[in-house]
Amino acid sequence: MARILRTRTIAFCAVLIVLLYHFLPSENAPSLLPQADTVSRAGTQILAQYMNNANAIPHIVATKSSFLWNTVKFTYPPELTPKLPPPVSNRPRIQHDFGRESYSVTAVQERRREEVKRVFEKSWASYKKHAWMKDALKPLSGQYVDQFSGWAATLVDSLDTLWMMGMRRDFYEAVAAVATIDFGKSTSGSVNMFETCIRYLGGLIAAYDLSGHEALKAKAVEVGDLLYAGFNTENRMPVDFIAFEDAKAGGGLYVEDTVVSASPGTITLEFSRLSQITGDSKYYAAVSHVMDTFSENQNKTKLPGMWPMHVSMRRKDVVSGYQFTIGGNADSMYEYLPKAHALLGSASPSSAKYAIMSRTFMDTSMNNLFFRPMVPGNEDILISGNCDVIDYEGTPTPRLDPESEHLSCFIGGLFALGGRLFENEAYLQTGAKLARGCIYAYKSFPTGIMPERYNMMLCPDIKNCKWDEEQWVSERAKRKEWVEHLPKGFTTAKDPRYILRPEAIESVFVLWRITGRDEFREAAWDMFQAVANATDTPFANAAVSDVTVVGSQQQDYMESFWMAETLKYFYLVFADPELISLDEFVLNTEAHPFRLPKA
Numbered sequence: 106m107a108r109i110l111r112t113r114t115i116a117f118c119a120v121l122i123v124l125l126y127h128f129l130p131s132e133n134a135p136s137l138l139p140q141a142d143t144v145s146r147a148g149t150q151i152l153a154q155y156m157n158n159a160n161a162i163p164h165i166v167a168t169k170s171s172f173l174w175n176t177v178k179f180t181y182p183p184e185l186t187p188k189l190p191p192p193v194s195n196r197p198r199i200q201h202d203f204g205r206e207s208y209s210v211t212a213v214q215e216r217r218r219e220e221v222k223r224v225f226e227k228s229w230a231s232y233k234k235h236a237w238m239k240d241a242l243k244p245l246s247g248q249y250v251d252q253f254s255g256w257a258a259t260l261v262d263s264l265d266t267l268w269m270m271g272m273r274r275d276f277y278e279a280v281a282a283v284a285t286i287d288f289g290k291s292t293s294g295s296v297n298m299f300e301t302c303i304r305y306l307g308g309l310i311a312a313y314d315l316s317g318h319e320a321l322k323a324k325a326v327e328v329g330d331l332l333y334a335g336f337n338t339e340n341r342m343p344v345d346f347i348a349f350e351d352a353k354a355g356g357g358l359y360v361e362d363t364v365v366s367a368s369p370g371t372i373t374l375e376f377s378r379l380s381q382i383t384g385d386s387k388y389y390a391a392v393s394h395v396m397d398t399f400s401e402n403q404n405k406t407k408l409p410g411m412w413p414m415h416v417s418m419r420r421k422d423v424v425s426g427y428q429f430t431i432g433g434n435a436d437s438m439y440e441y442l443p444k445a446h447a448l449l450g451s452a453s454p455s456s457a458k459y460a461i462m463s464r465t466f467m468d469t470s471m472n473n474l475f476f477r478p479m480v481p482g483n484e485d486i487l488i489s490g491n492c493d494v495i496d497y498e499g500t501p502t503p504r505l506d507p508e509s510e511h512l513s514c515f516i517g518g519l520f521a522l523g524g525r526l527f528e529n530e531a532y533l534q535t536g537a538k539l540a541r542g543c544i545y546a547y548k549s550f551p552t553g554i555m556p557e558r559y560n561m562m563l564c565p566d567i568k569n570c571k572w573d574e575e576q577w578v579s580e581r582a583k584r585k586e587w588v589e590h591l592p593k594g595f596t597t598a599k600d601p602r603y604i605l606r607p608e609a610i611e612s613v614f615v616l617w618r619i620t621g622r623d624e625f626r627e628a629a630w631d632m633f634q635a636v637a638n639a640t641d642t643p644f645a646n647a648a649v650s651d652v653t654v655v656g657s658q659q660q661d662y663m664e665s666f667w668m669a670e671t672l673k674y675f676y677l678v679f680a681d682p683e684l685i686s687l688d689e690f691v692l693n694t695e696a697h698p699f700r701l702p703k704a
């Protein structure tokens with residue numbers, strides 16, 4: 106408890122000091138600081154006055170962390186080449202040509218956009234009141250939890266959403282608080298590379314890219330250097346968890362034997378953009394070597410074109426495993442390949458690999474992981490399953506398992522993006538069918554929300570698929586997770602929760618921006634109403650235990666991605682399509698937009 110008050114006071118003092126400095130000529134202003142409660146009120150009032158000048162940018166200076174990560178003496182200094190490629194000169198157009206439509210946002214869409222904002226404002230107000238500077242708010246009890254090293258994950262993750270929703274006062278208040286975060290101390294002895302990269306570094310970079318505020322850049326560099334210390338290893342491959350104090354000492358870190366592929370595979374965008382922003386190629390070089398390991402081995406795996414879910418960066422073994430998925434554990438490694446291509450282009454030898462890796466994995470997953478489910482209306486949709494490659498009499502044989510999960514729903518949007526980037530109509534059509542698969546799953550359940558993990562029935566013939574009710578009844582009966590009330594076509598809801606995840610609306614958003622088809626905006630509205638309804642709590646929004654029944658219990662859990670991703674995507678669907686245009690930004694896996702540099 107003492108710690109919350111202290112951090113809150115420091116944060117508000119920072120705002121106040123900075124603002125008083127501007128308003129009063131006296132250098133003694135800080136000594137006049139009142140107690141915590143009045144600080145917050147006074148700070149807000151002054152900020153309000155300040156923000157009446159629409160274009161004013163508050164002068165906020167980042168406080169240096171108690172340990173400076175750029176001073177680590179590396180036992181194994183990473184290579185400093187290749188150098189960052191120059192900006193891309195000609196990208197294909199990504200977004201649908203909305204023409205004048207984009208400026209005639211209708212009253213209906215405006216009401217929807219306002220409604221999404223209202224839900225965000227409620228969550229944000231509760232975070233501010235009950236969990237300020239903590240990693241996450243607990244939406245039923247009004248308590249908080251620090252699960253990501255205690256650097257205010259929700260605050261950093263929400264910065265760019267505040268900006269997009271036009272909440273500038275809240276944005277700068279948040280920037281002033283972020284400017285005081287101490288990345289030299291952690292609430293956990295080991296820091297998760299992946300989460301720190303996508304939420305903190307990604308959040309800071311995007312907020313900087315949108316606002317241009319130097320305090321955010323300074324903090325992004327601190328986190329970037331912290332993560333860079335995770336490359337201080339014998340083989341220059343990154344660790345999965347950074348032993349915090351050992352990393353400071355610089356003696357070298359131990360690379361774990363087995364990790365999920367998403368972990369080393371989801372650093373490319375953040376590190377490449379950080380190099381672009383700072384002009385220092387070292388981040389780009391470090392991550393380029395990691396991706397070389399994946400690139401060189403892409404066609405040597407048991408399912409050539411994709412990598413197994415588990416890899417060993419210690420042994421640089423990304424070929425041995427036999428389980429393949431674009432879902433959880435692997436997902437964002439694949440996501441970052443087309444996106445790295447969008448950010449970096451293919452003109453230089455070190456970045457050309459991203460286009461090749463993208464197209465190769467897209468072709469392989471289309472042929473081996475995606476399936477048409479058998480459903481009563483015979484809708485032409487696709488679902489992404491899993492593929493195990495088992496040795497069968499000496500021959501590796503891929504076997505498609507028609508199990509899917511909410512996490513896999515990002516793939517429709519990614520294929521649509523790939524369709525535009527590589528000017529490939531088949532990828533785009535596949536992306537649309539995958540997005541429609543997730544929309545279908547949402548609307549099948551009585552709550553209007555799809556479960557975290559489920560099985561559907563595979564169509565034996567993708568071209569000619571006819572509903573067979575008897576087959577469904579018998580397939581369902583074979584499953585031990587059999588539940589009588591499941592919608593037709595579904596054979597399990599193995600994990601019936603909804604934990605406020607964004608992937609389905611993410612794909613719907615991308616398909617809307619790329620095709621301009623109203624079906625996607627309408628689907629988004631149905632999804633939003635269902636989600637807002639089932640997850641609403643007195644404080645904010647909570648995970649729900651079972652989407653297969655109406656009125657299910659909620660869980661005291663609200664991940665930072667609710668405000669960072671889910672609500673942001675809902676908002677952007679109903680906003681002017683020029684807000685965060687996909688021709689100007691590429692979004693990281695936590696929905697943080699990075700500006701695409703143009704030549």
Ligand SMILES: *[C@@H]1O[C@H](CO)[C@@H](O)[C@H](O)[C@H]1NC(C)=O
Binds near residue numbers: 400403404461465
């Ligand atoms: C892997 O195979 C694909 C398809 O045959 C090919 O286009 C690609 O260049 C190969 N990748 C490497 C690194 O050899």
Ligand SMILES: *[C@@H]1O[C@H](CO)[C@@H](O)[C@H](O)[C@H]1NC(C)=O
Binds near residue numbers: 637641
């Ligand atoms: C939730 O849905 C029910 C039934 O459709 C509706 O009556 C209620 O107003 C909704 N609640 C919210 C918070 O949207």
